[in-house]
Amino acid sequence: MVTRIDGPRVAAKSRTTKQLIVFLHGYGADGNDLIAIAQQWQNVLPDTTFVSPHAPEICALAPQARQWFPLGFPLSEDDPEAHWAGLEKARPVLDAFLDAELKRYGLSDANLLLVGFSQGTMLALHAGLRRPQAPAGILGYSGMLVGPEHLASAPARLVNGQRPPILLIHGSQDDVISAEAMFVAADQLAEAEIPCQWHLSTGIGHGIDGGGLQHGAFFALQSLKIKRPNAAV
Template identity: 55%
Template sequence: MTTLTGPRLPPRSGGAPRQLVVLLHGFGADGNDLIELGRAWQPLLPDAAFVSPHAPEPCIQGFGRQWFSLTFRDPHERWRGVNRAAPALDAFLDAELGRLGLDESRLALVGFSQGCMMALHVGLRRPRRLAAVVGLSGLLVVEEGKGPDSLRQAIRSVPPILLVHGDQDDVIPVEALFLSTDLLAGAEVPVEWHLSAGTAHGIDEGALHHAGLFLARGLTGRSSA
């Protein structure tokens, strides 16, 4: 199994970490792409450590990394991909929590695009409930042809979930947001969502703001600095 690593930010407070936020990048990027989100959220989470691991595979595009290959020719490739990549991510989360002396109640996952797919897949299957999962410009992956009943049977814990999407996204269309929220609702998983008006496949200031408040609420019980 590949051992993941990537850039880290220590707590802004200078003390020992009291929370951990793991940032999962998208297809063709690497951990450096998202670590700056941690700097943006440090005022809300001064006691949190941030880490943004590089995905385990070189991207088939020839640059960056991928959690799994995407050719868009096989309707089953996302499902196979999230399942294949999940053990390495789970092992990374276990190692980070152990290293910092924290448990899942102090852990949040934030994923962008393909990283969102991984955050949702793993976050719902951890044996203990996470503090928060934020999915940015991505979707919930389920087995082709299966629906909420299949998802419900796979869920091991139900963390607070926020999904954010741009209404002008031309990579993963905004319909993915509504399909994902419907699947989660059908599996009896509460979910909040935010639509970023005029935003393509990216993270605007509104998304950054709403996600930061959501993380602070889940990790500290506070909704503001």
């Protein structure tokens, strides 16, 4: 039986849900960590419902928080195969949650945007590229790509047969996951013919700044094919 997850939500400002954005938090946090982004985006995404599920496992290093799978530190010395195994274990949990949420609102993956931070970015890329139908887009902050050698077998496609668009955003001063991970991931995705944009937030550590949020909101509008409103992000 697949573990069920849930977390905080922000309902569509218009009260009519036409799109769904799912936030995937980082290691040692929970769904409350990212849901505040919804408050900043909902003016330009008024028909979007936002949800930020808590990861299924208690965090090994912070019992009051959650993890999608175990991690060792520093990550540069951790076992990539363990990351892959952890992602494979977490993927069906996330897929079941996404399927239920899309059914709840009568939507398809074409109306879904995955947004990850750190470990959540690892999962967003891993699961998003392996959905039966790809989400409209994948936005990853401060993360990394696990298992690039498996990208050729990642089946997810949009309804038009193309790969889903990806935007990676990273702080130049990140001392948890180096910004180099973003450039490596972008190159690996390009080699697999998966389109990927990137943005480097100058002077930012392992976090998200205002510029990163703005780029993310514009990517959401573009991916979900929403006409850009006049409201400020």
